[in-house]
Every structure is written in structure tokens, then in C-alpha cells.
Amino acid sequence: xxxxxSTADAISMKKKSQFGDFVRRFKKNKGxxxxxxxxxxxxxxxxxxxxxxxxxxxxxxLSNRYCHPNAEHIFGxxxxxxxxxxxxxxxxxxxxxxxxxxxxxxCILGTIVGCIAGFYGGVTDNILMRIMDVLMAIPxxxxxxxxxxxxxxxxYVLIFAMGISSIAGFSRICRSSVITIRDQExxxxxxxxxxxxxxxxxxxxxxxxxxxxxxxxxxxIAASILSxxxxxxxxxxxxxxxxxxGSMLSNGRQVIRDHAYIVIFPGVAIMLAxxxxxxxxxxxxxxxxxxxxx
Amino acid sequence: xxxxxxxxxxxxxxxxxxxxxxxxxNGISLxxxxxxxxxxxxxxxxxxxxxxxxxxxxxxDPPGRVIGGEIIYKGEDLxxxxxxxxxxxxxxxxxxxxxxxxxxxNPVETVGYQIxxxxxxxxxxxxxxxxxxxxxxxxxxxxxxxxxxxxxxxFSGGMKQRIVIAMALACDPSLLLADEPTTALDVTIQEQVLxxxxxxxxxxxxxxxxxxxxxGIVAEVCDKVAIMYAGEIVEYGTxxxxxxxxxxxxxxxxxxxxxxxNSKTHRxxxxxxxxxxxxxxxxxxxxxxxxxxxxxxxxxxKLVTKEIEPGHLVRCRLFE
Amino acid sequence: MAEDKKTMLQVEELTKFFKTPRGDLxxxxxxxxxxxxxxxxxxxxxxxxxxxxxxxxxxxxxxKTSGKIWFxxxxxxxVTKPQLKExxxxxxxxxxxxxxxxNPxxxxxxxxxxxxxxxxxxxxxxxxxxxxxxLMDTVGLAARLSNAYPHELDGxxxxxxxxxxxxxxxxxxxxxxxxxxxxxxxxxxxxxxLMQDLQEERNLTYMFITHDMSVVRHISNDIMxxxxxxxxxxxxxxxxxxxxxxxxxxxxxxxxxxxxxxxKKERKVIKGELTSPINPGDECRFxxxxxxxxxxxxxxxxxxxxxxxxxxxxxxxxREINDIQx
Numbered sequence: 036x037x038x039x040x041s042t043a044d045a046i047s048m049k050k051k052s053q054f055g056d057f058v059r060r061f062k063k064n065k066g067x068x069x070x071x072x073x074x075x076x077x078x079x080x081x082x083x084x085x086x087x088x089x090x091x092x093x094x095x096x097l098s099n100r101y102c103h104p105n106a107e108h109i110f111g112x113x114x115x116x117x118x119x120x121x122x123x124x125x126x127x128x129x130x131x132x133x134x135x136x137x138x139x140x141x142c143i144l145g146t147i148v149g150c151i152a153g154f155y156g157g158v159t160d161n162i163l164m165r166i167m168d169v170l171m172a173i174p175x176x177x178x179x180x181x182x183x184x185x186x187x188x189x190x191y192v193l194i195f196a197m198g199i200s201s202i203a204g205f206s207r208i209c210r211s212s213v214i215t216i217r218d219q220e221x222x223x224x225x226x227x228x229x230x231x232x233x234x235x236x237x238x239x240x241x242x243x244x245x246x247x248x249x250x251x252x253x254x255x256i257a258a259s260i261l262s263x264x265x266x267x268x269x270x271x272x273x274x275x276x277x278x279x280x281g282s283m284l285s286n287g288r289q290v291i292r293d294h295a296y297i298v299i300f301p302g303v304a305i306m307l308a309x310x311x312x313x314x315x316x317x318x319x320x321x322x323x324x325x326x327x328x329x
Numbered sequence: 330x331x332x333x334x335x336x337x338x339x340x341x342x343x344x345x346x347x348x349x350x351x352x353x354x355n356g357i358s359l360x361x362x363x364x365x366x367x368x369x370x371x372x373x374x375x376x377x378x379x380x381x382x383x384x385x386x387x388x389x390d391p392p393g394r395v396i397g398g399e400i401i402y403k404g405e406d407l408x409x410x411x412x413x414x415x416x417x418x419x420x421x422x423x424x425x426x427x428x429x430x431x432x433x434x435n436p437v438e439t440v441g442y443q444i445x446x447x448x449x450x451x452x453x454x455x456x457x458x459x460x461x462x463x464x465x466x467x468x469x470x471x472x473x474x475x476x477x478x479x480x481x482x483x484f485s486g487g488m489k490q491r492i493v494i495a496m497a498l499a500c501d502p503s504l505l506l507a508d509e510p511t512t513a514l515d516v517t518i519q520e521q522v523l524x525x526x527x528x529x530x531x532x533x534x535x536x537x538x539x540x541x542x543x544x545g546i547v548a549e550v551c552d553k554v555a556i557m558y559a560g561e562i563v564e565y566g567t568x569x570x571x572x573x574x575x576x577x578x579x580x581x582x583x584x585x586x587x588x589x590x591n592s593k594t595h596r597x598x599x600x601x602x603x604x605x606x607x608x609x610x611x612x613x614x615x616x617x618x619x620x621x622x623x624x625x626x627x628x629x630x631k632l633v634t635k636e637i638e639p640g641h642l643v644r645c646r647l648f649e
Numbered sequence: 650m651a652e653d654k655k656t657m658l659q660v661e662e663l664t665k666f667f668k669t670p671r672g673d674l675x676x677x678x679x680x681x682x683x684x685x686x687x688x689x690x691x692x693x694x695x696x697x698x699x700x701x702x703x704x705x706x707x708x709x710x711x712x713k714t715s716g717k718i719w720f721x722x723x724x725x726x727x728v729t730k731p732q733l734k735e736x737x738x739x740x741x742x743x744x745x746x747x748x749x750x751x752n753p754x755x756x757x758x759x760x761x762x763x764x765x766x767x768x769x770x771x772x773x774x775x776x777x778x779x780x781x782x783x784l785m786d787t788v789g790l791a792a793r794l795s796n797a798y799p800h801e802l803d804g805x806x807x808x809x810x811x812x813x814x815x816x817x818x819x820x821x822x823x824x825x826x827x828x829x830x831x832x833x834x835x836x837x838x839x840x841x842x843l844m845q846d847l848q849e850e851r852n853l854t855y856m857f858i859t860h861d862m863s864v865v866r867h868i869s870n871d872i873m874x875x876x877x878x879x880x881x882x883x884x885x886x887x888x889x890x891x892x893x894x895x896x897x898x899x900x901x902x903x904x905x906x907x908x909x910x911x912x913k914k915e916r917k918v919i920k921g922e923l924t925s926p927i928n929p930g931d932e933c934r935f936x937x938x939x940x941x942x943x944x945x946x947x948x949x950x951x952x953x954x955x956x957x958x959x960x961x962x963x964x965x966x967x968r969e970i971n972d973i974q975x
Contacts (some may be wrong), residue, residue, distance in 0.1 A: 220750040227710055228764040228814065229737035242754040372833035373804075485922050515695035515860065517919055520904035542833065545906025572910050586838035588867030590907050591890075596845070597867070599838030603803055 060322040067318015073311035080127040088121040093276045101294050110300045114286060119297060122278035123304055129279045130308065133193050134259040140198030142252055145205025150236055150244075152206065153213030164210070167203040175200035176265060183271045190273060193266065197259045208251050212244040219243075246323035253316035257309040264305050280305050333401075334504055334536045335361040335384070340398035342376075342383050345391070349608040353379040355560040356398070358634075361504070361553075366530065366537040368547035370583075371557035374604060377540045380557075381506045384538070385425060386415050402504070421451035424497040428509040430489035434481040440492050441467070441477025444499055451500045466495040470525060487518035491525065498529060505530070505537045511546065523550055544583065548572060556580045559605055559615040562634075566641035576643045578620045614646060622647060655722070657822055657854040658707065659683040663716035665699075665706045672928035676702040678878040679716070681953070684871070686821075687848070689855040691869030691886065693862065693901070697925065699878040700858045701745075704824040707856065708740045709733055721821060738768060741815040745827035747807030751799040758795035760810055761785065764817040784813040788843060805836035812843065822854045829864060841868060862905045866890055874898045877926040877934040880953055884960040894962045894971050897935045933965065941966045 061067055080087060096116035104111040110119035152163040170178075175197075182196035216222065217240065225235050266272040267281030275282070280301040287297030338358050344351040354376040361367045371377050382388045384400055386407060400407040402423065407415070419425075427433045435443060444463035448454060454462065464474030470491040472484075481489060490510065497505060510526065511519040527550050530537055539551055547554055547568075554571040556564040556579065564577040575581050585598035602619040605611055611618060617627040627646045634644045665677040676699040684690045692700045705711045707718060709728065717726045725736060744750035751760055761781045764770075771777040782792060788809040799807050808828060815823050825844070829837040845868065847853060859865050865872055865886075872889045874882040874897065882895040893899045900919040921938040933939070936946040945965050953963040956973060967973070 220744055220746055221752045223705075223710060224742070224744055224750045224811075224814075225752070225763070227708065227737065227742040228767060228817075229734045230763070230767050234767065238755075239752050243752070372835065487922055516862070516904040517695065517900060518922060519906075520919075523906075543906060544908035548908050548910055549906050568910050572908070582835060584908065586834045587908055588838075588841070588863040590863045590866065590905060597838040597842055599842060600835040601839075603805065603836070 057322050061318055064318040064321055066314045067322070070311040070314030070316075070318060073307055074315060077127050077131060077308055077311070080124045081131040082128075084121075084124045084128055088118070088124045092117065092121045092125045092278050101290070101297075103294070104296055111294070111296050113283070113297055114290065119283070119300055122283060123280070123301055126278040126280045126283060126301065127304070127308075129190075129273055129277055130260050130263060130305075133190060133197065133263050133273070134256050136194045137197035137259050138201070138252055138255045140194060141201040141255065142205050142248070144198070145202040146209045146241075146248060148202065149206035149209025150213055150240065153210035154217055154232070154236055154240060156214075156217075160210070163206070167206050170199070171203040173200075176262060179262060179266055180269075180271055183266065188271055188274055190277075193263065193272060196266075197262055200262075201255050201259065204255065205248065205251060208247050209244060212247050213240055216240050216243045246320075249323065250316050250320040253312050253319055257312035257316070260305065260308050260312070332363055333360045334363045334403060335538075336399075336401040337380075337384070338399045338401070340380065340383055340400065341396040342379050342388055342393060343396055344393050351392075351608045352560055352610055353393075353607055354383060355610075357555075357557070357560070357562045359555050359562060359565065361536050361538060363503075363536055364530075364534045365553065366539055366551040368551035368554045369538060369540045369557055370542065370544060370547055370554060372542060372604060374559075374607060375557045376560040376607070377557055378508055381425065381508050381538065381540055384506060385419055385423060386410070386412075387419075417451065420447055420497075420502070421500045422502055423504045423506065424500070424502040425506040426490075426493055426497050426508065426510045429513055430486060430493050431513070433493050434489060436481055439478050439480055440484070441479075444477075444492070444496050447496050448499050462499070463495075466499050467492070469498075469529070470495045471521075487514055487522060490514060490518075490522055494522070494526065494529070498533065498535070501533060503535060505535050506540070507537060508540045509542070510539075512541070512543075519546075526550065544572075544587065556583070559610060560607060561615055561644060562642075563616065563644045564642065565634075570638070570641040574638070574641065576637060576641070576648065577616075577645050578622050578647070579616045582619070616645075654685040654687060656683050656719075657686045657688075657721060658856070659719040660707060661717040661719075663703070663706060663718065664714045665702055665711055666714045669927060675699075675878045675926040675929055677706060678926070678929075680875075680878075680880050682871075682873055682880065682883065684822075684854055684856060686854055687852045688870040689848070689857050689868055691865035691872045692856060692858045692875060693860065693865050693872060694875035695860060695901075697877075698875040699926075700875050701826050703875070704742070704826050704856055704858050708742055708824055709736070710742070738818045739821045740824070741818065741820040741822070742824045742826065743808075743811050743815050743828045746831050747804050747811055748799075748831070750811060751807060753799055756796050756798055757785070757790065757802075757810055760799070761813045761817060764814060768818060770818065780817075784817055787816065787847070788813040789839075803836070804832050805839060808832060808836075808840050809843070812840070812847070816847065816851075819851070820853070822856070824856045824858070826858045827860070828857075830859065830861065837864075844868070862902055874901065877924070877929070879934055879950075879963065880961075881935065881963045882961065883953065888957075888960050892957075892960075892971070894956055894960065894967050894973075895935075895964050896939050896941055896966075896970060933963075935964075941970055 099112050099116040100114055102108050102112040108118050108120065110123065113119055148163050148167065152160040178200045179196040183192055186192045222235060222239055225239050263272055264281030264284065267279045268285040270285065272281055273279040283301040284298055287294065291298050339356045340354055341356050342354040344353055357380065359367065369377050369380065379388065383395060388395060395408070434440065441460060441463045444466055445459040448459040448462050449456065460477070464477050467477060468474045472488060472491055484492065507526065511522050514522060523546065539547065541547060551568065553567050555562045556571065556577065558579050564571060564580045571580065575584060579600070582600035586600060588597060600619050605615060605618060611628065613628040613630055614632055617623040620627065632644050632646065633649060634642050635648045637643050637648050660683065661681050662679045663677060664679050666673040667676055680703060682690060692703060694700045702711060706713050717724065719725065720740065728736060758781050761784050762777055765777060765780055771780055785792060785795065790806060790809050790813065794802070794806070799810070829840050832840060841864065848855060857865065857868055869886045871883070871885050873880050874895065876897050882898045893902055919938050926934065931950050932948060933942070933946040933951050936942040939946065943966065949965070951963045951965045953961045956962045956967050
């Protein structure tokens with residue numbers, strides 16, 4: 036019947052794909068791009084610290100304590116004569132490693148909980164979300180402190196502690212977008228073709244609920260970088276001698292009057308990382324869902 | 330013939346974005362005489378609503394841009410009016426009824442207040458008098474005035490559309506632009522609303538531009554018809570001209586596409602294909618791609634609108 | 650009517666209530682009908698009359714409250730999950746809104762392939778691509794559109810995807826829920842013709858739900874008019890358009906604007922609006938708007954009865970109004 040080509044066909048095909056649209060919108064967002072560049076910088080540090088600053092972040096050189104920034108040690112040395120720059124670059128690895136894994140844990144668990152609660156609703160929803168409410172009621176730092184205090188401080192315990200504390204956030208965000216998608220007609224259409232619940236959730240609900248989750252990932256990474264630093268600062272974070280921004284900050288704090296650089300550089304790193312992930316999150320939100328912007 | 334209350338000459342409106350220029354309205358001309366109703370008929374994307382927004386000078390800019398043309402209302406060109414002057418014309422002299430009554434009302438104000446607000450904006454009445462007038466208007470559209478203190482969500486769809494109509498008529502406008510006023514309503518409610526519009530129009534001698542896609546509604550309430558396709562008016566005339574001497578192939582196609590209510594036909598005769606993308610209109614006749622009578626000469630050059638009988642205009646090569 | 654044809658779908662006393670905070674909403678209230686193979690039943694009514702719920706309940710998208718459904722000779726009133734999945738091969742649905750009934754993250758070919766994948770109809774990806782290609786051809790979608798996403802297409806094409814998807818498993822019966830209401834008239838005619846062609850080719854049975862009287866007359870063999878969850882009139886389409894017996898049907902049909910000059914001779918504007926059928930009492934649901942209502946109508950729900958051979962009406966006053974001998 037309408038097999039004839041019309042100009043409208045050719046035009047509709049010319050339009051960009053959804054991903055292309057997203058990239059185009061993201062590119063327009065300067066903040067997002069800046070955030071992304073900073074993150075890429077930190078990622079390079081985290082992936083190739085040895086190539087950038089060498090492997091030696093631990094050996095002490097007590098003759099060179101508290102060297103102020105100079106040509107040899109651009110960021111100076113700390114109380115044990117270790118190069119601050121080297122430790123910061125390696126610290127990026129620690130911070131990103133822990134925060135990315137922690138967010139991965141909470142994202143996966145939170146999304147599963149949120150999807151099930153949102154999709155099935157009713158009693159299931161009630162039970163799951165009340166559990167999440169209990170999790171939310173405990174301040175996340177406090178939860179982290181008690182978990183680390185109970186299990187001892189290691190990277191895995193940290194990941195677990197951070198992960199648990201942000202599950203609730205993910206599950207709530209996921210649930211709310213699943214609820215709006217659940218009532219769309221294409222879900223009913225899928226059901227009418229005989230699709231199983233699992234298929235509907237994975238192929239219909241999740242891909243459409245992804246946008247806010249991606250934004251939340253970015254924001255959560257920022258939050259967990261802060262929490263790790265916080266825990267390390269009070270000595271419950273990564274055990275020495277693994278370099279970590281928070282513990283560097285804590286070590287430098289006694290000598291802040293004379294050797295402020297020891298505190299300033301890791302402090303700026305924490306700030307930049309958090310800032311960058313937040314900027315990226317905002318940029319992603321605008322690009323993924325243009326309606327939210329106004 | 331009576332004086333023309335509205336005359337549009339060569340109105341052209343485009344939407345310009347970074348990527349493309351959407352040619353929504355391309356040089357349309359039409360007249361509405363005092364007390365007359367013109368039906369503007371066309372499919373989605375034909376440029377009907379843009380035309381109405383153009384008359385009100387409400388085309389969102391950017392991306393909308395009025396490229397050219399004149400809109401002469403009571404002898405004055407609206408295109409030359411300042412924004413301030415336009416504001417006193419909108420709602421007062423020319424008012425508009427939108428398609429969706431659900432979104433046209435503010436959910437947090439009472440309906441009485443909303444009608445009164447329009448009245449106070451344009452007429453020098455005290456708050457009390459405006460509210461009384463609002464209740465009067467509600468009675469006029471068939472809603473008890475006592476319900477003026479209720480909020481929009483307490484009314485059904487048909488009732489909300491009545492309130493929107495009351496708002497539009499509150500200042501006794503001389504021209505009413507109705508953009509698909511009954512599309513969101515059920516047939517029996519549509520019947521009630523059309524009946525109401527028809528009666529009020531006669532009572533106030535209001536002229537009306539009725540935008541619709543339904544040729545049935547036009548036959549019921551309009552005196553003249555303009556058929557719009559891809560931003561152009563392809564056929565224009567009285568009801569008699571359009572319904573009984575259908576001349577443009579697109580109009581013929583529209584009639585062929587409607588299942589006949591009175592006798593059962595075996596097959597419909599649809600128009601093949603789709604409306605051209607308004608960002609990429611073909612050369613020559615915009616309908617040529619879908620036209621059963623299209624010849625090579627239809628695909629190039631500029632078409633002229635020809636008067637094939639007094640008052641019946643057709644824009645088609647077949648009649649040139 | 651062709652008497653030799655077998656009955657494809659039969660529904661007896663089908664009822665669907667929704668629980669609301671204010672009581673039970675009687676969306677479908679003891680409805681009976683049957684459709685013969687290869688024929689079309691048009692279900693007409695205004696928004697909120699339960700016509701969509703009826704269609705969805707018949708194919709088990711909603712769980713019925715009570716009643717019986719026979720499909721192709723089998724009782725399908727109560728089915729288990731695996732039985733339901735098998736049943737869905739034969740019963741499909743076309744949705745009203747081609748804008749919201751397609752997953753925006755899937756391309757045209759993925760959308761059409763979905764039912765074939767769910768039922769593991771094809772052995773390998775080559776066969777799948779071939780089947781999808783055939784389906785696109787059947788519904789008149791150009792092959793080059795296979796990688797397009799729904800948002801890039803116009804309403805008519807999207808609805809063609811909906812039709813292709815419903816056809817993928819070679820069903821016997823399709824519930825069409827306002828399949829052309831969201832489309833422009835010229836496109837609407839294309840889709841109606843497509844659906845009629847497919848019905849002839851494949852001997853499909855349709856349940857065609859719509860509020861558009863002209864469309865329903867065009868496509869249906871039988872017509873059922875619904876009002877607030879109840880069937881008020883049932884007849885074959887010729888009979889229905891020759892004489893309307895129920896006062897609601899009369900008003901409904903006279904309200905349809907006809908694209909002819911002076912077509913409207915008598916306006917039967919009915920007062921009032923649809924109410925919601927929450928906990929309705931024992932009364933005729935139309936009584937409050939009916940110009941002929943009497944005492945009886947407010948105290949007893951009328952049953953559907955055969956007033957003229959083949960013409961069923963649920964109205965106490967039908968004989969009186971239409972001057973028919975009992």
C-alpha cells in the first residue's frame with residue numbers, strides 16, 4: 036500500500052540515533068565536559084601511577100622530611116620524607132578503586148531491590164522499601180564507622196561499608212522511575228505478546244529507567260570519595276602505608292601551620308574529584324533527560 | 330458581503346533551529362467576515378495551530394519566526410502592533426480556546442477566580458463585579474454559578490471545556506479562535522459543546538476560526554472552509570463549494586478516507602503516502618507526491634491559487 | 650450472517666470489578682457475546698464505558714472477577730501461566746496509542762522480532778531476520794526502516810509495527826483497542842484497509858474496540874454498544890444502522906458529526922455526562938440521562954433481550970419508545 040518512498044521517509048532516517056542525540060546534548064554542557072576532563076585525568080592517574088610517578092610511594096627518607104615544594108619534589112615531602120605527588124597519584128587509585136567498587140555494589144543491589152519493589156508493588160514493595168528506610172535511618176558515616184570497627188579496616192570492609200550505606204538511595208530512585216514505566220502501554224503490550232516478568236524487567240523496564248540511575252552513579256561516586264576520605268581521616272580507612280587522600284590530610288593536620296602544602300594538595304584533590312563527579316552527574320542528567328532541565 | 334473582521338495576507342511562519350528550518354505556514358491568505366465561522370481543516374502538522382498562534386502573535390520565538398505577511402484585524406495590521414497593544418487585544422477582542430481543557434486551567438485557583446481575572450484584566454470592573462460577571466458567564470455556558478468557588482479538578486472534561494469557553498467569551502470578543510475545542514471530548518459531550526458554541530456565537534455575533542481535523546464538525550457549525558495541507562491552503566470556499574464541488578485532489582482524498590456513516594462501502598480510498606516533512610518541502614505542488622493526478626509539471630514551479638467559481642479558490646495545477 | 654462458521658470466541662456473564670477506595674468499580678458487568686471465525690465484533694462506547702477493560706479481560710490481561718470465556722471451542726476461563734503463554738499465540742492485541750505502546754529503546758526490527766524470540770519460533774538469526782522482513786513487508790513497512798526507532802516514525806508507521814507484532818505468531822483472534830483513533834484520517838484509512846486485507850487473507854477474527862461510529866460501521870459484522878460497563882444494545886451492523894432501539898444508542902449515533910451539508914436534521918442532545926459505575930444500585934445505568942426514564946428504570950436493571958430477531962436491547966421502555974409489539 037504505502038511501499039512507495041516519500042520524502043518524509045528519507046528524512047526520518049536522517050535523524051540521529053538516541054545515543055548520538057545524547058552525545059550532542061552532553062557536548063553543549065560545559066560543566067559536564069569540565070567534569071569529564073577532570074575525571075579522565077584522575078582515571079589516568081589511577082590506571083598508570085607507576086608510569087607517571089614511579090612505584091615508590093612508601094620508602095621513607097627521614098633526611099628529607101617536610102621539604103617544601105621544589106623542583107625535585109613538586110608537591111614537597113611529608114613527615115616521613117615521602118614524595119607527596121607520588122602518594123597523591125597512588126592515592127587516586129585507592130580512592131577511585133574503593134569508591135567505584137562500593138558504588139558498583141550498591142548500584143547493583145539497589146537497582147535489583149528498586150526494580151522488584153517498583154514492578155511488583157503492593158506487599159513486596161512495602162517490605163523492601165521499609166528495609167531500605169531502616170538503612171536510610173542510619174547515618175552513612177556512622178554505619179561505616181561501626182562496620183569498620185566491627186570487622187577491622189581493610190579495603191574490602193570499606194567497600195562493603197560504603198556499598199551498604201548507599202543501597203537505599205539507589206533503590207528509591209530506581210523504584211520511582213520503574214513505577215512510572217510500569218504503567219506505560221508498551222509494558223502491557225509486552226505482556227500481551229507473552230513476555231515473562233524477567234524479560235519485561237530486563238528488556239523493557241530497565242533500559243528506560245536507566246537515565247536517573249546513571250546520574251545517581253556519578254553523584255554517589257562523589258559522595259563515597261568524600262566518605263572514604265572522612266573515614267581515613269579519623270583513622271578507620273585504608274591501613275598504612277597505602278596512600279589515601281584522607282589519611283594524608285589527617286597526617287598533615289598537626290603541622291598545618293608550618294607545612295600547609297601537605298594538607299592543601301590532597302584536600303584540593305578530594306575537592307576536585309567530588310566537584311568533577313557532581314558536574315558530570317548534572318551534565319548527564321541534562322543530556323539524558325532534557326525535560327528535567329527546566 | 331459583510332465587512333471582513335479578519336484578513337490574512339500571505340502569512341508565512343517558520344521555525345528556525347540550528348539543524349533545520351521547519352516551514353510551518355507558507356503564504357496563506359484568508360478572510361473571515363463579521364459573524365462568520367471559518368473552518369480550518371487539516372491533518373497533524375499542517376500548520377493549523379501555528380496559524381492561530383500567528384494571529385494572536387503568540388508564536389514562540391525562538392524558534393518561531395514570522396517571515397512575512399499581514400494580519401489585518403478590523404482594518405489594522407496586527408503585525409505592526411506593539412506587544413503592549415497586543416496584550417489588550419488578546420482575550421479582549423480576540424480570544425482562543427485550546428484543545429486540551431485539562432491543561433488550560435490553573436489547578437490551584439478556583440474557576441470563578443480564573444474567569445474573573447480575565448474580566449478584570451480587560452474591563453474596568455471591581456473585584457466584586459468581576460466575580461458576579463464570572464458567575465453570569467458560567468450560567469451562560471450551562472454551569473451553576475454557585476460552583477464558581479470550585480477548583481478545576483472538581484469538574485469533568487466537558488465541564489472544563491465549558492469553563493474555558495466562558496473564559497474566552499467573558500470579554501465579549503469579536504473573534505474567537507477555537508483550536509480543536511472538542512477533540513478531547515466524547516461524542517455526546519462534543520455535541521453539547523458544539524451546540525453551546527453555536528448558540529453563543531449567534532447570540533454575540535462573534536466571528537470564529539474553528540481549527541479541526543473533522544469534516545463532520547465543520548459541516549455542522551461553519552459557513553466557510555479552508556483546507557490546509559503542509560502549510561498551504563489548498564482549497565477555500567463555502568461549505569457548498571467544498572462539500573458538493575470538491576475540487577482539490579487532497580480534499581477529495583480526505584473525503585475518500587472517511588468511512589461513510591450512511592452506507593457501507595467495502596473499501597476506503599485512502600491517500601497514499603505521508604505528508605512531506607515541513608523542513609524539506611518538495612518543489613512545485615506540496616501534494617504532488619501523494620496525488621493520483623500528478624504530472625511532471627506539478628513537481629516544479631510556483632503554484633497559483635485560482636478562483637474556479639466565485640469564492641471558491643483552488644491551488645492546483647489541474648485548474649491553472 | 651454466515652451460520653456455518655464456527656464460533657471463535659464466546660463470553661458468558663463476564664464481569665470485572667476494580668477495587669477502589671470508594672467501593673467496587675463495575676468496569677464490565679455481566680457481559681455476554683460471541684464472535685464467529687473470520688468476523689469482526691465492533692464494541693462501541695464513550696470513554697469510561699469499560700470497552701477497553703472488556704477487551705483486556707477477554708485475553709487475560711486483566712484477571713476477570715467472574716464469568717466464562719470459550720475460545721476456539723475450549724474453556725479458557727481459568728488458565729495456568731504456561732497455558733496462558735500458549736494461548737497468547739492465538740490471541741493478540743493491537744493497542745490504541747502507537748506512541749506509548751512501543752518500547753522506545755527498541756528498533757523496528759527488534760520490536761517485531763520480540764514475539765518470535767519469546768516463543769522461540771525461529772532456529773537462528775537468519776531465519777529470524779527473514780521472518781521479520783516478511784512481516785514488515787506484509788504490513789507495508791519499507792525494509793530500510795528496520796533500524797529506525799519508534800520516535801523517528803510517524804503515527805501510521807508505528808501502528809504498522811503494532812500490527813506486525815500482533816501478526817508475528819499467526820494468531821486467530823486479535824483484540825484491536827482503538828487502533829486508529831490516534832491517527833489522521835488519511836492514515837487511518839490506510840490502516841483500516843490493511844486490517845481488512847489481513848482479515849480476508851488470514852481469516853482473522855477481530856474484536857474492534859472504538860468510539861468512532863463511522864469506523865465501526867465500516868469494519869464490523871456485529872456491533873455491541875456499551876454504557877457504564879453494561880452492554881445496552883447488540884445487533885449485526887446493517888440492522889444496527891437501520892434502526893437503533895436503545896435511547897442511548899440513538900443519542901450516540903445522532904451526535905456523530907457527518908461530513909455532509911445539512912446532514913444533521915434532528916439533534917438529540919442528551920443531558921449530563923457519564924458517571925463512574927462505583928457500587929451502582931439496581932437500576933438502569935442510563936436512567937439519569939434518559940429522556941424516557943420512568944419509576945421502573947430506577948429500580949431494576951434491564952436485561953439484554955431479543956426485541957427484534959437478531960437485535961438485542963437492554964431497556965425497559967424499548968417497546969414503548971419504538972412502537973414494537975411485545
